[in-house]
Structures are given as C-alpha cells and as structure tokens.
Amino acid sequence: MPDDRKPIISGNWKMHLTHLEAIQLVQKLSYALTRDDYEAVDVTVHPPFTDLRSVQTVLDADRIPMILGAQHCHWEEKGAYTGEISPVMLAKLNVRYVIAGHSERRELFSETDDWVNKKVKAIIAHEMTPIMCVGETLDEREAERTQAKVEGQVQAGLDGVTAEQVAAMVIAYEPIWAIGTGRTATPDDAQQTCALVRATVARTHGADAAGAVRIQYGGSVKAANAPELMAGPDVDGCLVGGASLDPDEFARIARYRTT
C-alpha cells in the first residue's frame, strides 16, 4: 500500500454493549494502544447510537486519539423519520466516520443502493467520512457474479460524488458470506476484490481518486489473519465486527504490522 494511504482499522460494535459497557471497552482499548499505533494507523470505533455520547466524553476527557464513528444515519437533516438519526446529530457529537450500506442494513432493513448513495452524500455534506460497504452474497459468489455486484454497488453508491470527495472516502469490501461466519476470504480473494473496487473507482472517478481512496476488507477478521489480509497492496484496512468487542484482540489487529 502506498505510504500516503494511512491504514484504517475500524471496529463495528453492531448492536452490542450498553453505554456503560462501551465506556469500559474503550478504556481497555486505550490502555492496549500506544501513540505509535495511532501514528501508524487510524483506529475508529463505531458504537451503537445510545453509546456515542458516553464514548465521545471518554475520548475527549482522556485525550485518546481513537476516532469516533457511527454505524448508520439517515440522509435528511431533520424531519418525521421516527427512529432515525440525522448526520447533523452525529456531527455535533464529533463523529468523524459513518458506515453506509453495511450488508446487514441492506439485507435486514432493505437499504437500497439509492439510499446508500444519498447517505454517502449527506455524510460528506456534514464533513464526516463515509465508510461505504459493498460485497456479494454466497449465491452471487457461486454464480460468479461477484464482479458485477461489487462494480454495480460501487458505481451506484458513488453516483454524483465528486472525484475529490471519493478520494477522501473509505470503501469496505465485505463478502457477505464471510461476515460473522468465521469464514474469511483468502488474502488473494480479498486483494483481488479490493483491486476491483479500486479499478471501478478509476473508471468512474479517475486515477487520482482511485489512488487515494482507502479500501478496507471486512469479514471474520482476527488478529491471526489480519497481517496476511493487510499484505494485499490494495487492502488499506479492516472493518472488524466480532473481534472488535475484545479489546486485546482488536488492539492486536490494529497492531497487525508488528505481529
């Protein structure tokens, strides 16, 4: 990976942890990570909405350079959208990264490419960074439709986003069959599809955007497989679910370069 793409390791806590448990996790994680780690790698954590304020307070009070992220948001600034959270609310909490279009949201909550695109634009408009997720199901993989699916999602999600904005974004390639299943894409598979994401960005937004956009792999990442996954030249980071709930394991993933 070129030196100008700083690796980014993100912990997606999904629907786990009360705000009290979240405070404990972030504190334990802060003991496990060092200044050198933060210099080498961007570390983002994505707690549930009810935990954001508590985690933000701990990060601010203890000056922990971990970066606050959210898992989802609506694209409108306000309005009659019961249960939704707006990008304005997240930005006010110093949230810097927001996941858009996680496969669980696409599958379980029927999020479409069009919604993902609206969210990506709204997140950017509020000066936060989208982590836009793409990836194929097992059926699509077996039918050799991975390329078409991933290219289509990248193209649709980035529609109308400028090349400069894409350059500053993160895209996470997460094969759906590898999420929470213990099955991981091989390092070659992960590299190949991350390279495909980059090639798609090159076609839609030009070589500069493609060279700068950071691409994560996600799906059963653990401390044991992170170094080989991160070795792919187009893999700039990991989006970690289950293993991010264990502070020592997540810290070891963030320190993949020394293991």
Ligand code: PGA
């Ligand atoms: P996992 O989840 O690491 O538990 O497979 C990854 C994700 O959903 O982002």
